[in-house]
Amino acid sequence: MPGVYQIGLAWSNVYLLIDENIDEKDEQRKPGSEAALIDTGLQKDRPMLLAALSQLDIRPEQIRTVFLTHAHTDHAGNVAYFAALGADIAMHSDEARYLTPPRTTYCPQGISKLMRPLNTVIFTGSEALYPVERCAVTQRLSDGDFVEAPCGALRVIATPGHTPGQVAYYRERDGLLFSGDAILNVIPIRQKNGLSLPPVFLNSIPAQVVPSAKRLVELQPNLLCSGHGWTLRDRTAERLEEWIEDKINV
Numbered sequence: 001m002p003g004v005y006q007i008g009l010a011w012s013n014v015y016l017l018i019d020e021n022i023d024e025k026d027e028q029r030k031p032g033s034e035a036a037l038i039d040t041g042l043q044k045d046r047p048m049l050l051a052a053l054s055q056l057d058i059r060p061e062q063i064r065t066v067f068l069t070h071a072h073t074d075h076a077g078n079v080a081y082f083a084a085l086g087a088d089i090a091m092h093s094d095e096a097r098y099l100t101p102p103r104t105t106y107c108p109q110g111i112s113k114l115m116r117p118l119n120t121v122i123f124t125g126s127e128a129l130y131p132v133e134r135c136a137v138t139q140r141l142s143d144g145d146f147v148e149a150p151c152g153a154l155r156v157i158a159t160p161g162h163t164p165g166q167v168a169y170y171r172e173r174d175g176l177l178f179s180g181d182a183i184l185n186v187i188p189i190r191q192k193n194g195l196s197l198p199p200v201f202l203n204s205i206p207a208q209v210v211p212s213a214k215r216l217v218e219l220q221p222n223l224l225c226s227g228h229g230w231t232l233r234d235r236t237a238e239r240l241e242e243w244i245e246d247k248i249n250v
Contacts, residue, residue, distance in 0.1 A: 001176065001223065001231075003151030007052045009041040011074040012227050014049060015178060016056060017067075019150040036065040036149050038169060038178050039227065040078035042130050049078060061085045065139075067147065067154070069180025069227060070166040071098040072106065073130040080133035090139035090147060092158060095165025101134040106163065106204060118201045141167065154178075159216065161209035162198045168216055175222030175237075182212050183240070186229030193230055195243040210247050217244045 005016040015038040035058050041049055050060060063082050068091040069075060076099060083089050089099070097104045107123040108116045141147065143158035147169075154169040159182035169178040184196045203209050217240045224232035224240070232239065 001225075002174075004176065004225070005056060006225065006231060007041075007049060009045040009048055011045075012039065012041055013225070013229075014039050014041050015225060016053065016058065017149045017151040018056075018058070033062070034064045034150055035062045036067060036151075037063055037082070038067045039069055039075040039180070040066060040082065042074050043077035043132070044130065046078050046081065063087050065090055065149070067091075067149070067169060068095070068099070069168065069178070069182075070095055070163040071132060072163065072181070073126050073132055075180075075227065076132045077130060080135040083135040088138040089135060090141055091137055092156070092165035092167045093140040093142060094160070095163060095167075096137040096140055098163070098165075099132065099134060100137055103134060116201075122201060143167075157216065157219075159212035161203055161205050161207075161212045163204050166212075170219060170221070175220070177216060177219060177221035177224050179216055179224055179226045181227040182209075183216055183224065183226055184228045185224060185226045185232050188228070195232070195240065196229075197247065210244075214244050214248065217241055 003018050007014040007016060017036040019033050065088045066079055066082050079089055098106065105127060108120050141156045143156060145156040146153050147156060152171055152173060154171055157168040157170055159166050159168050162181045166180055166182060168180050168182055181198045184198060187194045187196050188199050197209055197213060200206055220237040222236055224236050
């Protein structure tokens, strides 16, 4: 994938976006070139993430933008670290309250706590064990926005459901789709290869999960890079269409 590197961490994937600027003399990426990340993993993943960046000759301060799909602990755990180094933080305006102070939790509130006890327990525990340090959001995105990234322009696709303001990023020139957790390419818990929706007990607005996934399928992407699981590159659009038909007809 030109300008895109997948970094697999403990629970989730991070994507490094770079400008493949090649020096004709030594055929190496020019030092000091800017880079960006899509998501950042858990806070405890930081040593692994920094080691992967180092192997790709990227220093942390070269990360100029972090594009978040959403602010769950396994995606936003290292956002504040890069923000402190000067990176811009970009995410949907409806999701920003989960990252900026004062703290907003994903745990159900009010009567919803009683109606969704598993959701409450999971998010209470995960937010305590794997906290997300708060920081400012410097780019508040909306559906349909185009953002400049080192690998080329990306279109912002709103995919609410898993969280209220989750987004996907789509590189239109070649059909490369970063789906976040709107579409996974791993069967959760079983950890087997296969297309999947996020588990229902992890979703903020369950009724919007399938419509958001369907919206991404309708893009007919050539390559799917999801927040969890493996890259889908073989018959991608066709396999996605077959999969979503099963979900719609359930």
